[in-house]
Amino acid sequence: MVTIADVARHAGVSSSTVSYVLSGKRAISEQTRLRVQSSVRELGYHPHAGARSLAARRSHIIALMVPLRTDVYVPVMMEIAIAVTTAARRHGYDVLLITNDEGPDGVRRIAASGLADGVVLMDVELDDERIPVLRAQGTQAALIGLADDGRELSCVDHDFAAAGALCADHLADLGHREIAFIGYGSGVYHRHAGYAERTIAGFRGRAEERGLRFLHRTCEGTYESTAGTLARVLADRPGTTGFVVQNEGAIGPLLSLLRTSGRTVPEDVSVVALCQDQLAEQFAPRLTAVTGSAQDLGRVAVEQIVHRLAVANDGGRPADDRVLLTPALTVRDSTGPAPNRPSPH
Amino acid sequence: MVTIADVARHAGVSSSTVSYVLSGKRAISEQTRLRVQSSVRELGYHPHAGARSLAARRSHIIALMVPLRTDVYVPVMMEIAIAVTTAARRHGYDVLLITNDEGPDGVRRIAASGLADGVVLMDVELDDERIPVLRAQGTQAALIGLADDGRELSCVDHDFAAAGALCADHLADLGHREIAFIGYGSGVYHRHAGYAERTIAGFRGRAEERGLRFLHRTCEGTYESTAGTLARVLADRPGTTGFVVQNEGAIGPLLSLLRTSGRTVPEDVSVVALCQDQLAEQFAPRLTAVTGSAQDLGRVAVEQIVHRLAVANDGGRPADDRVLLTPALTVRDSTGPAPNRPSPH
DNA sequence: TCGAAGTGTCGAAGCGCTTAAACAGATGTC
DNA sequence: GACATCTGTTTAAGCGCTTCGACACTTCGA
Structure with missing residues (x-):
C-alpha cells in the first residue's frame, strides 16, 4: 500500500505538504505542487479512506x-x-x-x-x-x-401538482370535456403518498378551472385491474374522451383495452401519461406524457x-x-x- | 460522539476489553461482557467506521x-x-x-x-x-x-442455457413443432453478451434434440420493432405456433399484436417468456415463464x-x-x- | 535598518480504533 | 511449595491521515 509518507519521500517534502497539496487548504509553491502531483501519479497514490475520515472527521x-x-x-x-x-x-x-x-x-x-x-x-x-x-x-x-x-431540512421533489395541472390544460385545450384519471392502487392513496395526492389535487384544481368533468379511479396496474377500472369508467361516463394515466403498469393494458373496445387513439380518445419519456416512446401510438427528470x-x-x-x-x-x-x-x-x-x- | 473510551470508562474496564467484547476475538468473562454490552447500549455506542478500518485494515x-x-x-x-x-x-x-x-x-x-x-x-x-x-x-x-x-475469481450467474432448454422442452412437450425465438436487439448479440448467447445456444441444442424447427429473430423491444419482427416471422414461417420471448420490452407488444392479428393465446399460439415471475403475472393471459432468482x-x-x-x-x-x-x-x-x-x- | 507582515514548509499531536505483548491472579501439576 | 498453565484484563504501539502552531525566509513600509 502506498501511503502519504511514500509520496512525501518520493517528492522530497514532508507529508503535511503532500496533504496540503491534495487538499489545497494552504498555499503551496507551484514548483512543489507539481513535484508532489507527479509523485502521486507515479506511485498511484490514493489516500486511505479510513485514515482520512478519522483525521478529518468527514468520510466523504x-x-x-x-x-x-x-x-x-x-x-x-x-x-x-x-x-x-x-x-x-x-x-x-x-x-x-x-x-x-x-x-x-x-x-x-x-x-x-x-x-x-x-x-x-x-x-x-x-x-x-x-x-x-x-x-x-x-x-x-x-x-x-x-x-x-x-x-431545517432540504427537500426536493417533482411539482406533481403542476404535472396534474398540465394534463388538465392539455386535454382542455384540445376540447375534451370528460376526463378519466387512472391513478395508483387504492393503497397508495390510503397511505397518503404525497406524490399521488398532489398530482390529483393539481389535476382537480385545473380541471375545475377549465370546466372539465372528471372521474378519479384507482387502478392496481395489472391487466385485470385496468380492465375493471376501464369498464367502470365507461359505464359511469360513456362520453369520456380523455384519459390521464399515472400508474405505469396500467398504460399497456389501457391501450390494449381501448383498442379491443373499438376506440382508436387519438381519434376517439386521447391518452396522457404521467411517466418517463423513455417509457412513453415505447407504446403505439407514442404517448403524450408529462415528465419530470x-x-x-x-x-x-x-x-x-x-x-x-x-x-x-x-x-x-x-x-x-x-x-x-x-x-x-x-x-x-x-x-x-x-x-x-x-x-x- | 461516543467513543470506545467512553464505553470503557462507563463499564469500568479498559478500551481494549471493550474492543474484545465487540469483536469476540478473545475470551472475556460473562460478567464483564454483560457490563460492557449494557454500557454500549446505554450510551448508544457505534464504533467509528474510519478508525476501525484504519486500525483493522478492513472497511467492512x-x-x-x-x-x-x-x-x-x-x-x-x-x-x-x-x-x-x-x-x-x-x-x-x-x-x-x-x-x-x-x-x-x-x-x-x-x-x-x-x-x-x-x-x-x-x-x-x-x-x-x-x-x-x-x-x-x-x-x-x-x-x-x-x-x-x-x-482465481468467483462468478455467479443464471444457467441461461438451461433456461433456453426448458423453453424448448416445454413447447415440444405440448406438441409444438415450429417455434420463433424473439431475442434481444442485434446490438446485444454483436457485443457477445453472455446471457443472450447462452440462452439461445441452450434453446438451439434442445430444440434440435427434440426435432423442433425454429427461427431466432432479434427485436429491440419497442412496439414498432416487435411488429416488424413478428411480421417477418409469420411471413417466413406461417406455421409457427410457439413463441419464446427473452426481451422484456417485446412481451406487451407481442401479445397485443397476436391478438390484433386474430391469434388467441394459448389456443392458436403459445408464448413462453424469459422474465421474472412478477412481470409474467401482469399480462393477460398470465405468462408461462422461465425465471431465475x-x-x-x-x-x-x-x-x-x-x-x-x-x-x-x-x-x-x-x-x-x-x-x-x-x-x-x-x-x-x-x-x-x-x-x-x-x-x- | 529594523520590525511587521506574508509566504511556504515542516514537526508533531491526535483522530478512535485494533492487537501484540505483558501482566496479574487463579488453577493445576509434580 | 515451586513452577508451569490458563484465563481475563491492561498497556501501549501503531494504523495513515489532517491540521495547528512553529519556523525560516522573503518582502515591505517606515
Whole structure:
C-alpha cells in the first residue's frame, strides 16, 4: 500500500505538504505542487479512506436510503440512485446504499459511526419516522419527496401538482370535456403518498378551472385491474374522451383495452401519461406524457447535501430548502382534438 | 460522539476489553461482557467506521459496481442491488454503490483507498477490462455474469442455457413443432453478451434434440420493432405456433399484436417468456415463464466475497468458484397444446 | 535598518480504533 | 511449595491521515 509518507519521500517534502497539496487548504509553491502531483501519479497514490475520515472527521460518503418495496416505478428509482451516485462523485463523494428495512436505526447507525457525512432519503412519507432521528443526531440530509415538517431540512421533489395541472390544460385545450384519471392502487392513496395526492389535487384544481368533468379511479396496474377500472369508467361516463394515466403498469393494458373496445387513439380518445419519456416512446401510438427528470431529482438532492455540509463545516446552520422541479409535457401521438360527436349528457 | 473510551470508562474496564467484547476475538468473562454490552447500549455506542478500518485494515464495505446504461431489464438490476445490500448487512458489511462509468479506474480507486474490502461487479462482459485490475490489485471480487477467464475469481450467474432448454422442452412437450425465438436487439448479440448467447445456444441444442424447427429473430423491444419482427416471422414461417420471448420490452407488444392479428393465446399460439415471475403475472393471459432468482444472484455474490475475504484473512488463497443458478419454468395461461391444424409446410 | 507582515514548509499531536505483548491472579501439576 | 498453565484484563504501539502552531525566509513600509 502506498501511503502519504511514500509520496512525501518520493517528492522530497514532508507529508503535511503532500496533504496540503491534495487538499489545497494552504498555499503551496507551484514548483512543489507539481513535484508532489507527479509523485502521486507515479506511485498511484490514493489516500486511505479510513485514515482520512478519522483525521478529518468527514468520510466523504453520502448514504442513500432506498425503499425496499415500493409503489414507485422501479426504473425511476434506479435512475435516481444512479444520478445520486454520479452527482456525488462529481463533488468528491461516494455513495453508500442502504435499504429502508433498517429503518430509523439504519440512519442512527450510519450517522453515529461516522460512515456517512449525510443521508439522502428516498420515498419519504409525509410523517416519516426517520426524520426525528435526523434532527436528534444533527445529521445532514436531503429528502426526495416532501415531508410534513420541512423545518431545517432540504427537500426536493417533482411539482406533481403542476404535472396534474398540465394534463388538465392539455386535454382542455384540445376540447375534451370528460376526463378519466387512472391513478395508483387504492393503497397508495390510503397511505397518503404525497406524490399521488398532489398530482390529483393539481389535476382537480385545473380541471375545475377549465370546466372539465372528471372521474378519479384507482387502478392496481395489472391487466385485470385496468380492465375493471376501464369498464367502470365507461359505464359511469360513456362520453369520456380523455384519459390521464399515472400508474405505469396500467398504460399497456389501457391501450390494449381501448383498442379491443373499438376506440382508436387519438381519434376517439386521447391518452396522457404521467411517466418517463423513455417509457412513453415505447407504446403505439407514442404517448403524450408529462415528465419530470429523475436525474435532476438525484442531482439536486446531492447538491443540497453538499451545500449543507459546507455550511455546517464553516460553523453555520444550514437553512431549510425546498425545491420543486417543474415538469414538462411532451406532445406525441396519443392526444388529439376531442371528437365532434355530441357528449351524451 | 461516543467513543470506545467512553464505553470503557462507563463499564469500568479498559478500551481494549471493550474492543474484545465487540469483536469476540478473545475470551472475556460473562460478567464483564454483560457490563460492557449494557454500557454500549446505554450510551448508544457505534464504533467509528474510519478508525476501525484504519486500525483493522478492513472497511467492512463491499463495493457494488452497476452498469450505467444496460440492456438488462432495470427492475432486475435493482432487485440484485437490493439483494446484495441486504445480504451484505447480514454479514456485517455495508455496500458502496459505484457506477460503471468510472471503469477500471473506479476499481483501482476503491481498492487502493481501502474504501471497500471487495467488489461485486454486475454486467460483466466476456472480456472485461476491470478483471486485470482486480488481479493486479489482489482485490477480492465476485462477478455477476460469467467472465471469459475465471481463474482465481468467483462468478455467479443464471444457467441461461438451461433456461433456453426448458423453453424448448416445454413447447415440444405440448406438441409444438415450429417455434420463433424473439431475442434481444442485434446490438446485444454483436457485443457477445453472455446471457443472450447462452440462452439461445441452450434453446438451439434442445430444440434440435427434440426435432423442433425454429427461427431466432432479434427485436429491440419497442412496439414498432416487435411488429416488424413478428411480421417477418409469420411471413417466413406461417406455421409457427410457439413463441419464446427473452426481451422484456417485446412481451406487451407481442401479445397485443397476436391478438390484433386474430391469434388467441394459448389456443392458436403459445408464448413462453424469459422474465421474472412478477412481470409474467401482469399480462393477460398470465405468462408461462422461465425465471431465475435475481435475489439469489445477489446473495450468492455476497457470500462468495465474504468467503474469499475470510480465506484471504487467514492467509489463504481463495479458489475460483463458479455458481450457476438453476432456472425454473412456471406454467401459466399462455401455453397450451399445439393446435391440430396441419402445419402448412 | 529594523520590525511587521506574508509566504511556504515542516514537526508533531491526535483522530478512535485494533492487537501484540505483558501482566496479574487463579488453577493445576509434580 | 515451586513452577508451569490458563484465563481475563491492561498497556501501549501503531494504523495513515489532517491540521495547528512553529519556523525560516522573503518582502515591505517606515
